[in-house]
Amino acid sequence: MELTKSQTQHIAELARIKLTEKETGKTQSDLSTALKYIEVLDELDLEDIEPTAQITRLSNIYREDELKEPQTLSQSETLSNAPHQSNGYFSVPRVL
């Protein structure tokens, strides 16, 4: 399947990636090639196959709701990699 230019721009927006005109063209062609590569799967007859959400064959793996040995970090550990912080909070450019 060939991606259109506007589809490519939409994907870039969703990924928060700014593309120049030239990069848009290259990405459009690269992504189209990738899509074409997996199109081979369309040849399979999957008529009677239930869609699969998971391939581990595991199910019902739960954690009991008990407070034991949590991996909880201290406030200073939590903030240790934060580029900006203030009074125990992470600080980012205002979003609203």
Added chain:
Amino acid sequence: MPYYPVIGLEIHIQLKTQTKMFCGCSAEIWPPAAKALGGKAAAPNTHTCPTCLGLPGALPTINKRAVEQVIRMGLALNCTINQNSYFERKNYFYPDLPKGYQISQHRKPLCVNGQLPVNGQIVGITDVHLEEDTGKSIHEKLQPTTYNLQPTNGEHTLLDFNKSGIPLMEVVSEPDIHSAEQAVAYCKLIQQIVRFLGISDGDMEKGQMRCEVNVSVARLASDIATQQDSNSATQPHSCTATQLHSKLRQNLPPTTYHLPPYRVEIKNLNSFRFVQKAIEYEIQRQTEALENGEHLIQETRGFDEEKEITFSQRSKEQAHDYRYFPEPDLPPMKLSDKEIERLRAQIPELPHEAKRRLVDKLGLKPSQAEIISREQSTLSYFDQLVKLNLLTDKAANLIVNQPELIEQYSPQELVNYLEKQAVEQIGDENALMQIARKIIEANPKPVKDYKSGKETALQFLVGQMMRETKGKAEPQKAADILKVVLKRN
């Protein structure tokens, strides 16, 4: 031209668990000790770990209790349980969502197709699903001096990830609600149900319950038909507006209406009053816009709590594209019939069921039943009083009119207290009888006057009774007792 409001609700409720949804961090971000000191939340970013901070490589695990709580909610709302359910990733960028996706449910939510009777009308439940809460954002323009480092000129969003990963249940209704009052009644009932189930405190001030409403206004099929008739031929037609208004007053759905081609979503309503005000404002705004021939669009609006109006936030053109896909880090949940029945057995009598029982089986007034069934503790207190052989009406009146007694005594203590009071009253009556006899003997003249029809003579005897009891007797009661004794005399 009347329009018919069409309303659906999405209610987010934080579940009451010890640990978070996908990690072992404590979910108790309102410490009980601090609660007594004025309800202060825990210090920011102190209930956080690599998983709920979205650090690379951290893996989620499913909190079993949260899954069970959502299933119990689904069963309480008469839902079908999806026996093959799984989590999915909902992808979007926002600073309070550190992974860049929220683990939620989309194609196979735990519970689907339920219904709930609200004031005698059925509200369809589309689904009840489980997800994780996001972090908390504080948008503030702070003084630069309070900052260590600043990315911009004092314009910051501060982030606290304590609530990131708290189990969040979302209850989605069908657009079956047609007035602001009915929407509020629905929200209140959902809040009561989660409290009866013990799965959340549903405290709206603490953000444990948040409402989103979807509002649009519809034209009625009958009106559209009428208008087309009048367009095709200029014959007079009977207007259905009166009938419609009468139906609206009774909150009955008109026979047919067309679901509007747009809907307006209002997010983050954190009180019942705001739910009411936001819906009322939207119905009026949309009706006026349509009457002025405007075209309404699909959009998300915010609610200004001070002005009590809504304002546009995001239109459909910029609508989200969440690209849901199954969460590869979490195996699916397979729920057996046995497991579902085990959870069903844990559901207590629910507030709306209790209300019906109190009215239908015990003969209480709906207003009494409403008050008694609001909280589980009150309901159980009432049931215990009835079990202790107190008359239902007496028990109901006590609870409705004398809450101070309820707070002071256990049901058994209250029954004892009432018995003692009754015995004392009888004792009082016996004493008054004796005094009455004495006074009648000592005052033959007024007694004779009274018996010959002089009603005022009784007042003199009552006065004597009051003197004898040093004013302790109630005049009305003294008069009643005198009359009884005089009759026998």
